[in-house]
Amino acid sequence: MEVKTVGVYGAGLMGRGIAQVALEGGYDVVLYNHRTPTLEKGVAGIKKGFEKKVAKGKITQEQADGWLGHLKATIELEDLKDVDIVFEAMVENMALKKEAFAKMAPIIKPEAIFVSNTSSLSITELAAASQRPEKFLGMHFFSPVPAMKLVEIINAYDTSEDTIETGKAVAKGFGKEFVTVTDVPMFIANRVMCPMMNEAAILAGENVCSYEDIDKACELGYNLPMGPLKLADAIGIDVMIEVMESLYQETADSKYRPAHLYKVLYRAGRLGRKSGKGFYDYTK
Ligand SMILES: NC(=O)c1ccc[n+]([C@@H]2O[C@H](COP(=O)([O-])OP(=O)(O)OC[C@H]3O[C@@H](n4cnc5c(N)ncnc54)[C@H](O)[C@@H]3O)[C@@H](O)[C@H]2O)c1
Structure with missing residues (x-):
């Protein structure tokens, strides 16, 4: 047509x-x-x-x-x-x-x-x-x-x-x-990207390395323009929880459960750039 x-x-x-x-x-x-x-x-x-x-x-x-x-x-x-x-x-x-x-x-x-x-x-x-x-x-x-x-x-x-x-x-x-x-949940790009970002937040919650080093590893190791924690802050921690929750609900697959640290940040009012603080502090 x-x-x-x-x-x-x-x-x-x-x-x-x-x-x-x-x-x-x-x-x-x-x-x-x-x-x-x-x-x-x-x-x-x-x-x-x-x-x-x-x-x-x-x-x-x-x-x-x-x-x-x-x-x-x-x-x-x-x-x-x-x-x-x-x-x-x-x-x-x-x-x-x-x-x-x-x-x-x-x-x-x-x-x-x-x-x-x-x-x-x-x-x-x-x-x-x-x-x-x-x-x-x-x-x-x-x-x-x-x-x-x-x-x-x-x-x-x-x-x-x-x-x-x-x-x-x-x-x-x-x-x-x-x-x-x-038609599958989250199509292609977000389906690949969001679980990767969620995994970064899970790792961040294990306190085995700094937030900065998680982002640095992904930026320099894979030439990503922005690390996954910085990206989550840009998108919004509330949005990331919603996205992962819907993928988890739709698939009933535990690998998609939202990172606990996202929930902690959300409860602390740290929604990312839009609230001034998320993984990082943008108020300074
Ligand atoms: N923002 C992104 O990065 C992005 C990327 C890809 C797809 N999308 C999708 O695009 C769509 C729009 O997102 P956006 O970021 O432009 O949002 P937005 O908030 O900028 O715009 C929302 C639009 O919905 C209209 N709207 C709100 N309530 C309405 C109602 N009751 N009846 C009729 N219209 C109403 C608003 O007037 C506005 O035009 C969403 O489905 C979103 O998932 C967004």
Whole structure:
């Protein structure tokens, strides 16, 4: 299926990033958010993204203005009716996402494809609620979307081959590299990365080496740009507990139980960078 117009449901961090790369890819974009302030913030974020590129000489002002001319920002769901594909990028909540797809289903043209950018929820469960499961897939972007090259393309149980091919073409159109995977908990990158980070936190709890040396070993031994404890602080200790807890619940495999030290830090109010302290102290 040929995609010309891209819809984005949610103008938060991920939604505005997806809208930006779609504009840069030459698509018409309809960006929806149910609240005006978030929508305005989203549009401002896209403009800022373009301004930075103009300042760096990567694009011209005319190019930026041209792209912005293809953006329609709206709080009316009806405005999504003619899109060829819609990316859901709203809050990570199964019930709210299902409700959003159920609301979009009768409005958006039947041949359009529905996409979720969820990080952790079942694509198959969302697809079943979308009323068009064969035209449903997951496309998991990474943050910040304009800078990160990867998209994971996830097929749900009923996703058609044509839908997957369209997803691949759109990912390319957005200037991204993709990988494909069947709907499994946490897909590929997070499925590998999060247990590795959890293991680092388990080791940190054994008091056999310093936090700094765990990060240093991973940074210098594997050329990681950031060690796993620093990364957990950046993501948020609360998020790490949630992620590991959901993987543990879903698989019933004890190897995924959240590191006890994550829980200790959480109880101490040390949520990572956002609270000023996590494994490390950022207040100094
Ligand atoms: N942040 C990341 O690094 C990242 C990476 C990959 C995928 N994701 C996924 O992307 C999605 C969005 O995450 P984000 O980081 O952009 O979050 P965000 O908090 O920046 O944005 C959340 C969006 O949800 C909307 N929203 C909140 N409550 C709503 C409601 N009741 N009805 C309709 N819309 C509502 C908000 O208006 C906003 O547009 C989530 O599913 C998340 O798991 C996030």
